[in-house]
Amino acid sequence: MAENTGYLPIPKGFTTKAIHSSTDPDRWDSMCIVPPLVLSATFKHVKLGEYKYEYGRAGNPSRDVLEGSLSAIENAKYAVTFASGLGALTAIINCYTQGDHFVVGDDMYGGNYRLFEKVAKNLGVEITMVDATLIDNVKNAIKPNTKLIFIETPTNPLLKVFDIKAIAEIAKNNNALFCVDNTFLTPYFQRPLELGADLSSYSLTKYMNGHTDVIMGAVVTNNKEMHDKLRFLQNAMGIVPGPFDCSLVTRSLKTLSLRMQRHMSNSLAVAKFLESHPKVLKVLHPGLESHPNHALTKQQTSGHSGIMSMYIDGGRKESENFLKAIKLFIMAESLGGYESLAEIPSIMTHASLPAELLKELNITDNMIRLSVGLEDPEDLINDLDQALNAM
Ligand SMILES: Cc1ncc(COP(=O)(O)O)c(C=O)c1O
Incomplete structure (x- = not known):
């Protein structure tokens, strides 16, 4: 807790x-x-x-x-x-x-x-x-x-x-x-x-x-x-x-509270690791102190789940290489399951948004969304590390 x-x-x-x-x-x-x-x-x-x-x-x-x-x-x-x-x-x-x-x-x-x-x-x-x-x-x-x-x-x-x-x-x-x-x-x-x-x-x-x-x-x-x-x-x-x-x-x-606690601790561990990774430009996770709405998050929520995004150093090619290299994280849409998933919103979940809106919102091809699951956090971190280094 x-x-x-x-x-x-x-x-x-x-x-x-x-x-x-x-x-x-x-x-x-x-x-x-x-x-x-x-x-x-x-x-x-x-x-x-x-x-x-x-x-x-x-x-x-x-x-x-x-x-x-x-x-x-x-x-x-x-x-x-x-x-x-x-x-x-x-x-x-x-x-x-x-x-x-x-x-x-x-x-x-x-x-x-x-x-x-x-x-x-x-x-x-x-x-x-x-x-x-x-x-x-x-x-x-x-x-x-x-x-x-x-x-x-x-x-x-x-x-x-x-x-x-x-x-x-x-x-x-x-x-x-x-x-x-x-x-x-x-x-x-x-x-x-x-x-x-x-x-x-x-x-x-x-x-x-x-x-x-x-x-x-x-x-x-x-x-x-x-x-x-x-x-x-x-x-x-x-x-x-x-x-x-x-x-x-x-x-x-019946197991919602147990799962949510684990999603939170896993995703925070992953977010903190990614924040310090040289191949990552920015991490978006409301539980991080660097998040612009971190104080509001604490005022109106009891925590954060396993969903987060990051901008990697590169473009579409590097994002594709990253998704090719992940072994534990699975390239797939959706989120919130026991398993960890990764996707590129601009090409997958948010492809129905017009190109101008994607650009305006900064949903770029180097933005990767992660759904951090319930696995052992050190295994998730090792997987992300090797995939980022393989980009
Ligand atoms: C925030 C949010 N609301 C609604 C939906 C739509 O839900 P469903 O896929 O169950 O129709 C999704 C699906 O990804 C979502 O992420």
């Missing part, structure tokens, strides 16, 4: 809740410890108009168990799960209509960007993208029809950190809702609702599941009106996760 010094405390009882909430054996006739995996696509009605579950898209016991755990670990009233992280954002966007305006942080996962640019705009929603590190940029972007502010923090792949409390205040003063994509930190390290946000959205595919074997998303909220809309859209748009995947994520939440 030493690395959490100076950060917000981890909420008391977090791990106990993650292990026990929503999975009480007394709920089930068999008293099973592991909640049953209910695959049935439809359910018997007790009599006309009376049923426990109606149809698998509308509701499923394995999904209910997971949604119960997700809301419990964030001390929230509601959680709604979706077929993917993008499915969760699709549902949020569809709560709005033509003529509504969104203010959106300018640095985000390429798929989120594509959804705003190529899907939300087609619905007639107006979008202003801003660098939300400067609070005035958010304030100045607000219009009379602004209904939603959406940010990722820390951002993907630049690891910028935005002030959740300050942005929540702007949203509140302008009758807009505020959604934070909390994929990178999970409620173990960051609790946006407690800082004033209205919605926490997730790609559960990442740390929440943590085993690289599920694609899923969720929205967690205390806002009943938004919950009701999202619950309706989950069924009406058919963007539901399967029960087997739900049971896998329920399993994974």
Whole structure:
């Protein structure tokens, strides 16, 4: 726990809740410890108009168990799960209509960007993208029809950190809702609702599941009106996760706190090593004192996960050589799993961003994003060292 010094405390009882909430054996006739995996696509009605579950898209016991755990670990009233992280954002966007305006942080996962640019705009929603590190940029972007502010923090792949409390205040003063994509930190390290946000959205595919074997998303909220809309859209748009995947994520939440602690200590060890490496120009990791938002990170989070980026000394050729040389790190998209991954955002995860925006944001071909996994840190450091020296 030493690395959490100076950060917000981890909420008391977090791990106990993650292990026990929503999975009480007394709920089930068999008293099973592991909640049953209910695959049935439809359910018997007790009599006309009376049923426990109606149809698998509308509701499923394995999904209910997971949604119960997700809301419990964030001390929230509601959680709604979706077929993917993008499915969760699709549902949020569809709560709005033509003529509504969104203010959106300018640095985000390429798929989120594509959804705003190529899907939300087609619905007639107006979008202003801003660098939300400067609070005035958010304030100045607000219009009379602004209904939603959406940010990722820390951002993907630049690891910028935005002030959740300050942005929540702007949203509140302008009758807009505020959604934070909390994929990178999970409620173990960051609790946006407690800082004033209205919605926490997730790609559960990442740390929440943590085993690289599920694609899923969720929205967690205390806002009943938004919950009701999202619950309706989950069924009406058919963007539901399967029960087997739900049971896998329920399993994974039991070890979330242990995994996140290890991601944090491993990624800090790696970041400190890379900061001192002659082939590395700059390391982006909010847990480093050199990070411009390190103080804010400590004010609003309980730590940082395994996601980080670095600029290597070179260009595309050196980045390619690096990716060819890694042996333990695997060249692949995604993040948040037990295994360590490396990728070039400009060519892989963020290829859907226009070239000018990539340039403006400084997402260059010598920027490599790392997802530091749970392996032995000295093995990870040795692997990065040999790959950097082979560039
Ligand atoms: C921060 C963030 N949000 C959302 C998503 C989308 O999630 P999914 O891939 O589960 O649709 C991703 C995917 O990489 C992400 O990194």
